[in-house]
Amino acid sequence: MTPFPPKRIVVATNLSPASLSALETAKSLALRWGSALEVVRVEERALNTVVVGPAAATDSWPEPDEAAERRRERRLSAALAGFPPERALLRAVQGWPVREMLARAATDTDFLVMGTHGFGGLRRALHGSVTEEVIRASRVPVMAIHAFGPALKITRILAPWNGLPYATRALCYARALAGSLNAELRVLRVVPVSQSIEECEPRLGRRLESMLGSGGVPAWSLRMRVGDAREHIIQEANSGRYGLVVLSAHRRPHSLDIMAGSTVERLLRRSKTPIVACPSEHTLSAR
Numbered sequence: 001m002t003p004f005p006p007k008r009i010v011v012a013t014n015l016s017p018a019s020l021s022a023l024e025t026a027k028s029l030a031l032r033w034g035s036a037l038e039v040v041r042v043e044e045r046a047l048n049t050v051v052v053g054p055a056a057a058t059d060s061w062p063e064p065d066e067a068a069e070r071r072r073e074r075r076l077s078a079a080l081a082g083f084p085p086e087r088a089l090l091r092a093v094q095g096w097p098v099r100e101m102l103a104r105a106a107t108d109t110d111f112l113v114m115g116t117h118g119f120g121g122l123r124r125a126l127h128g129s130v131t132e133e134v135i136r137a138s139r140v141p142v143m144a145i146h147a148f149g150p151a152l153k154i155t156r157i158l159a160p161w162n163g164l165p166y167a168t169r170a171l172c173y174a175r176a177l178a179g180s181l182n183a184e185l186r187v188l189r190v191v192p193v194s195q196s197i198e199e200c201e202p203r204l205g206r207r208l209e210s211m212l213g214s215g216g217v218p219a220w221s222l223r224m225r226v227g228d229a230r231e232h233i234i235q236e237a238n239s240g241r242y243g244l245v246v247l248s249a250h251r252r253p254h255s256l257d258i259m260a261g262s263t264v265e266r267l268l269r270r271s272k273t274p275i276v277a278c279p280s281e282h283t284l285s286a287r
Contacts, residue, residue: 006111158186158236162229185218
């Protein structure tokens with residue numbers, strides 16, 4: 001299981017509103033958990049010159065604007081105000097954000113925090129989603145934060161659970177998160193229309209009690225629905241009752257997930273509630 005609480009949190013920023021929201025959240029969590037905080041500013045630069053012809057092609061990068069660089073550094077320093085400097089590290093890198101964040105996840109990092117724009121449709125097709133790509137391949141949990149959201153206040157966590165091993169791993173992480181934040185844990189189980197809640201609830205309740213305990217911290221409850229699991233997860237996440245959704249980044253192979261996206265990816269596009277995506281068994285087995 002991924003270590004908890006995280007010893008080192010890495011947050012990506014390009015100073016966009018979404019990434020600044022992510023930075024504020026990462027700072028708050030690191031203060032609460034006593035974690036080290038690494039702020040990675042990833043800068044993508046367009047090619048300035050490409051020579052095509054008999055001579056070999058050459059690429060040149062524009063000279064950095066030193067005044068602009070100092071302004072960016074001041075903004076990051078201001079955003080980190082109040083955080084112990086001995087536990088903070090600012091790192092500026094140039095390259096592809098997905099590669100840089102996955103490289104950080106492969107080191108001694110326990111938790112990634114990233115901003116997301118939640119693009120869907122044509123905008124997503126044109127621009128892609130850095131956060132989605134990182135979630136698919138990250139070996140540590142990834143928290144995704146939307147821009148312009150209210151200050152993160154987590155009193156109740158939603159944890160969808162279908163009883164399978166990958167979902168159970170995510171549920172265990174959700175329990176640890178809820179306990180550390182003094183939040184209630186709400187387990188959502190959606191059963192197919194061929195089953196009834198009355199038949200399933202006692203058995204599922206006993207199984208959850210064996211995993212989560214009874215009467216301890218965090219307090220937890222089971223919420224059951226019948227029908228399409230993904231639609232119910234999105235509806236529940238958008239109900240306004242939760243400050244965070246924790247679920248697995250599991251992606252079914254050879255399915256519509258390839259085209260339409262996994263549950264995590266659909267949730268990112270259709271809900272503004274922050275999420276924590278836990279590594280799937282595929283990425284964990286690649287360690």
